Amino acid sequence: MLAWFTPKRETWLFEVNPALKFMVFFALLLIALFNQNLSFAVWQAVLYSVLFYGFTGYSIKKLALLSIPLAISFLSSAGTMVLFGKGSNVLWQWGLIKISEESIQHALLLGSKSLSFGFVGFTFLLTVQPVLFFYAMMQQFGLPSKYAYSFIASFRLIPAVTEELQIRRNALKVRNIHFSRGIKGVYERLQMYTVPLFAQSIRRAQRIAVAMEAKQYQMGAARTYYYPTHFSRMDIVFTTVMAGGLVGTILLAF
Amino acid sequence: MIFKDLSFSVQRGEKVLMLGPSGCGKSTLLQVLSGIIPNSIELPMKADTITLPESWGFVFQDPDTQFCMTYVDEELAFVLENLNVPRTDMAPLIEKVLKRVNLHLEDVHTPILELSQGMKQRLALASVLLLEPDVLFLDEPSALLDPEGTEKIWSSIKQVAANKTVIIVEHKIDLIADWVDRVVLFNDHGTILADGPPTTIFEQYQAELKRYGIWYPGVWQEYQESQSFQSMMKNRKLAVSSEKIHLNNFYGYRGSTPKIYTESAVAKAGDWIAILGENGAGKSTLLLSLTQLLRTNGVYEVNGIPIVQKKNKRQLPTGLSLVFQNPELQFVTNSIAEELIVSLRGLTKQQAKQHAEDMLQLFNLPDSDTRHPYQLSTGQKRRLSVATALTPQTDIVLLDEPTFGQDARNTFAILEKLEELRTQGITILMVTHDMEIVKSFATSVWTVMDGVLHTNSANGGGSNACLVHT
Numbered sequence: 012m013l014a015w016f017t018p019k020r021e022t023w024l025f026e027v028n029p030a031l032k033f034m035v036f037f038a039l040l041l042i043a044l045f046n047q048n049l050s051f052a053v054w055q056a057v058l059y060s061v062l063f064y065g066f067t068g069y070s071i072k073k074l075a076l077l078s079i080p081l082a083i084s085f086l087s088s089a090g091t092m093v094l095f096g097k098g099s100n101v102l103w104q105w106g107l108i109k110i111s112e113e114s115i116q117h118a119l120l121l122g123s124k125s126l127s128f129g130f131v132g133f134t135f136l137l138t139v140q141p142v143l144f145f146y147a148m149m150q151q152f153g154l155p156s157k158y159a160y161s162f163i164a165s166f167r168l169i170p171a172v173t174e175e176l177q178i179r180r181n182a183l184k185v186r187n188i189h190f191s192r193g194i195k196g197v198y199e200r201l202q203m204y205t206v207p208l209f210a211q212s213i214r215r216a217q218r219i220a221v222a223m224e225a226k227q228y229q230m231g232a233a234r235t236y237y238y239p240t241h242f243s244r245m246d247i248v249f250t251t252v253m254a255g256g257l258v259g260t261i262l263l264a265f
Numbered sequence: 266m267i268f269k270d271l272s273f274s275v276q277r278g279e280k281v282l283m284l285g286p287s288g289c290g291k292s293t294l295l296q297v298l299s300g301i302i303p304n305s306i307e308l309p310m311k312a313d314t315i316t317l318p319e320s321w322g323f324v325f326q327d328p329d330t331q332f333c334m335t336y337v338d339e340e341l342a343f344v345l346e347n348l349n350v351p352r353t354d355m356a357p358l359i360e361k362v363l364k365r366v367n368l369h370l371e372d373v374h375t376p377i378l379e380l381s382q383g384m385k386q387r388l389a390l391a392s393v394l395l396l397e398p399d400v401l402f403l404d405e406p407s408a409l410l411d412p413e414g415t416e417k418i419w420s421s422i423k424q425v426a427a428n429k430t431v432i433i434v435e436h437k438i439d440l441i442a443d444w445v446d447r448v449v450l451f452n453d454h455g456t457i458l459a460d461g462p463p464t465t466i467f468e469q470y471q472a473e474l475k476r477y478g479i480w481y482p483g484v485w486q487e488y489q490e491s492q493s494f495q496s497m498m499k500n501r502k503l504a505v506s507s508e509k510i511h512l513n514n515f516y517g518y519r520g521s522t523p524k525i526y527t528e529s530a531v532a533k534a535g536d537w538i539a540i541l542g543e544n545g546a547g548k549s550t551l552l553l554s555l556t557q558l559l560r561t562n563g564v565y566e567v568n569g570i571p572i573v574q575k576k577n578k579r580q581l582p583t584g585l586s587l588v589f590q591n592p593e594l595q596f597v598t599n600s601i602a603e604e605l606i607v608s609l610r611g612l613t614k615q616q617a618k619q620h621a622e623d624m625l626q627l628f629n630l631p632d633s634d635t636r637h638p639y640q641l642s643t644g645q646k647r648r649l650s651v652a653t654a655l656t657p658q659t660d661i662v663l664l665d666e667p668t669f670g671q672d673a674r675n676t677f678a679i680l681e682k683l684e685e686l687r688t689q690g691i692t693i694l695m696v697t698h699d700m701e702i703v704k705s706f707a708t709s710v711w712t713v714m715d716g717v718l719h720t721n722s723a724n725g726g727g728s729n730a731c732l733v734h735t
Contacts, residue, residue, distance in 0.1 A: 142339065160343075164333035170378055171329065175594060181558045182595035184579075185587045186653065187608045207594055210639065218330035224305040225323040226392060227347045235349050237342035 016137065018068035024138040025068070026245040030147035032139065035253055036131050042257070043127040049116055051264035052123040058256045059130035067137045081129040089122030141166055147240035157230045164219055171215070175208055267293050268455045274316075277399075280431045280444060282463070285451030286477040287672060288642065291434040292404050298432065299323055299402050318400040318430070322393030326405040328385035337363075337380070337388060338373040344395045358395065366391045366421045381544050383414020387421055400430040407437055409670050411544065411698040416440065436672050439482040442467065450474075478674030485701045488677060494705075497684060506533045509584075509661055509692045510555070513564035517554025523562075524550045527718035530711065532692050534660070537683070539703045540696045542713035548696045551713060552663045555694075556587045567661070588664045592650035596638040601630060601649060604638055609656050624652040628682055644675035651679065655686070662686070664695045668702065680706055 018025075024032070043055055064074055096118060098111025145163055148154035183203060190196040190203075267290040275281050275298075283291045296302040300317045303310055325331050334340040341359045350358065359373055366387045377385065386406055393401070403422065407415040419440045422431070433441065448466040450459040450473065458473065459466055467474070467481060474481045488494055510532040517525040525547045532538055542548045553559045557572065557579045565572045567582040589595050598604045605621035612620065625632050628648040631641075638649060647667065654662055667683075668676040684706060687693055694711075697703065703710060712719045 142335065160333060163335075167333060167335050167377075178589060178591065178594050181553065181556075181587075182589055183597065184558060185556060185581060185589075186595060186597050187581070187610065188597055203597060207596065210593065211591075215330050218325065218327065219333055221301060221305050222323075222325055222331040223333050223343075225299070225301060225325075226344045227396060228343070229347070232347070233349060234346045235352055237339060237346060237352060237355055239352060 015073075018137065019070050020068045022066045022068040022138070023245060023248070024062075024066050024134070026243065027138075027249040028147050028151060028240055028242055028246050029139045029144040030151050030240070031242065031246050032135060032249065033144065033148075034152075035250060036135050039253065039257070040128060040131055043124055043131075046124075047120070048264060049120045049123075051260060052120050052127070054260035054263045055257075056123040056126040056130065058260050059127050059134065063130040063134045067134055069137055077133055081126060081133075084125045084129060085122045088125045089118040092118035092121050143238055143240060146236055146238045150236055150240050151242065155231070156234060160223070160228070164216075164223075168212070168215065168219075172208065172212060175211055176204070179204060179207060271455070271457070273298075273449075273457070275400075275430060275432060278428060278430055279446055280426075280433070281447045281449060282433045282435065282438065282441065282445040283449045283451065284436075284438070284466075284474065284477070284479055285458075286453050287436075287644070289451045289453055289477075290455040291451055295323075295402050295404050295432060295434055299400075318398075320396060320398045321400040321402060322396045322398035323402045324386065324389050324393055324404065324406045326408050328382045328389065328409060331385075331389045332377050332392075335376060335378075336373075337370060337375050337377055340377060340388065341373075341392050341395060344392050348396070362391045362394050363388075365394060365425055367417065367424075381414065383410050383417055386410060386414065386418045390418065390421060390425070394425055398429065400432065401426050403431065403433045403435070405435050407435065407440075412700075436478070437480045439480065442482050476674070478672030478676075480673050484673050485705075488673075489705060493681075497681070498705075506535060507568075508532075508566075509534050509536070509568060510694075511564070511566040511569075515554075515563035515565055516561060517550055518560040518562070519550065523716070524559075525554055525713070525716050525718060527720070530718060530720045532661070532694060534690045534692055535687055535708075537687050537693045537706055537708045538695070538711055539707035539709075540694060540711045540713060541698075541703065546713045547716040547718075548713050549665060550716075551718060552587060552665055552694070552696065555663060556581055556585060558587075584658055585661045586654035586656070586659045586663065588651050588654045588662065588667060590665045590669060592646040593639060595650055595653065599637055600634055601625070601636055601638055601641070602632070602634055604649060604653055608653065610658075612657070620657065624655065627685070628652045629678065644671060644678070647671060647675065648679060648682070651682065660690065661692045661694070664693070666696050666698070668697070668699065676702075 039055075039059075043052065046052055046055070067074070093110055093114055094108045096109075096111065096114030098109070098113030098117075100112040101109060102112065102115075103110045142163055145154070145159040149156055149159045188203065190199045271294075273294070283294065285291050293302065293308075296306065297310065297315075298317065299321050301323065302308050332340045334343050338356075338359055341362065342355050345355050345358060363370065363373065368384060368387045368391060377388065380388065390406075401422075406422070407418050410418060415437060423441075423444060431445075433445065435441065442463055445463055448459075448461065448463045449457060450466055450470055452458045452473070459470055471481075475484070475487075508531055510530070512527050512530040515525075515527050515530070516523045540548050540551065550559065554561045555565075557574060560579075561574055568584055570583075572582050596604055598607050602621050602625070605624050606617045609617050609620060622632070624630070628651065630645060630649055630652065638646065641649060651662075651664070651667060662683075664683075668679055671679065680702065683693055683695075695702075695707075709720070
């Protein structure tokens, strides 16, 4: 699983301080979220697609695979908006379905926004190492170490939980447990899986917390860092490129 | 209340071993002595005076719940970060400490996930050594390790702790019995029963050690010489012997790669087959393939009926049952009695109830309609998980290390129950690392090596030439 997230080559995006990258991307997503202008939204999506397809350093195959959920989210959000959106200049109507000029515009706006979110989100995930991200958050942005380490520790637990899920699935088969159909079955499944998995996870989390304190981890105490993260020239390049890109899209849009 | 009016002290440099029945509070005392209680775990506690060591390290029982980082070097660096060690000093310190515990890795940036359990415990020891502790607290560090891992962790501990104070809680003590200076024996109520040099304690309190299920040196030998074992093993044979499992050119797959293969293998009624092999050799894969939880290929007959795998609907072969290693993950109901009934098919309510009662009695389980399976002791949980696998149709039981991490008393109890089932004609296939079990109970041995199952019982077969199929 982790091996899948190894790029073919490490692009310049990898050299950007991960915490700064997060902040910049977060700001860009806020702009995308609150923007109501269609052509600005489209150009933003184009900009971020260049980032995603051109500069993440992953193979075309993997990027194509990741594009599938993006396409689905675009089609589903835009599709419903086209068919059921409000509007006065009706182009075509059939029963509940009403396609209007406004609804098409809204659909494209919404679709572009969801694409922007997808591209930026994936670009960040593909070009960041989680551990380094949290180290940078601690060092450059003063995130309290307790939050950083609880996130890092929870990453470590993911494989254990997936393994347990698999064992539980097998155990239920061996125990000859059959679930009802429909909603009731969903509820039964939820109960059969969550109770033992939660019990195991809570116990594990508690033990790890005790072990961490036994290794003299103290909340709020001064500490050194194994992975030093800094701001570098690449951060200036990155910020300039992103700001320039944004200005470019504004010029193209208005 | 766990302890009342307890006084306890340890001198500098002493090596102390704490023994007692499970649940007597030894581990709790260890946590009090280190200050984990009440600093990290809040428990009501009162003490007239309490003097704690200034620098200490703690190695816990479970190799999987001691680390918060993903890689070996990151985990060790975490300790150094806590100690405010400058970054430039970290790499040499990490390398040095790994050498001290005999953990040799090609690259220190290795995922902890890829280490064996024994290596993980040595890593835990290494991370503790970085604290430069005067006192080492060891809470059953080898309980969940195979024999090889157990030997390595203790030899590392002996090496690094020669001039430290060491306080140990452990059941498996044959490797440390002559290393410690002092043994403290607790009884069920958390009071100290005896406190003295190991030789005296082992001589004078043998009955207690036995009752508390402690793996004291020579416990197997004594068990094998005991009256009950002798009479159980006398005339160990079976009236009928029909083929229960038949494998021919059999493959088991994980994904699309074959992970286990055997040319041919046969298990008969009343066989007790021990499945041996290194970690990762494919023992668990074999069990999952036999239960059809994985995709398989080749000839596979259970009770003479060929098992044909349907593409999307894999079914457990009739008569076969599997007991996993973690009992809690296979409990499905809210009470012990229900747990024994839920898997039954085609029985009247009365019959099912009778079956549950029989099982409760056979496995010495408390009869309670309201008690949740999670509330049982670890030994009881293990016995219940074996009991749930037995329905009236079951005649082949597969077990994944059923005695793993259990104390001596529970181990013998489980083995005796299995032997009882075996004499009734049930076939037992059991993964184990424990050669004593193989020697005393197995009727033949299957060895899994690099994904291939070998069944030539000529050189295996335990020591049970006395078992005759007629």
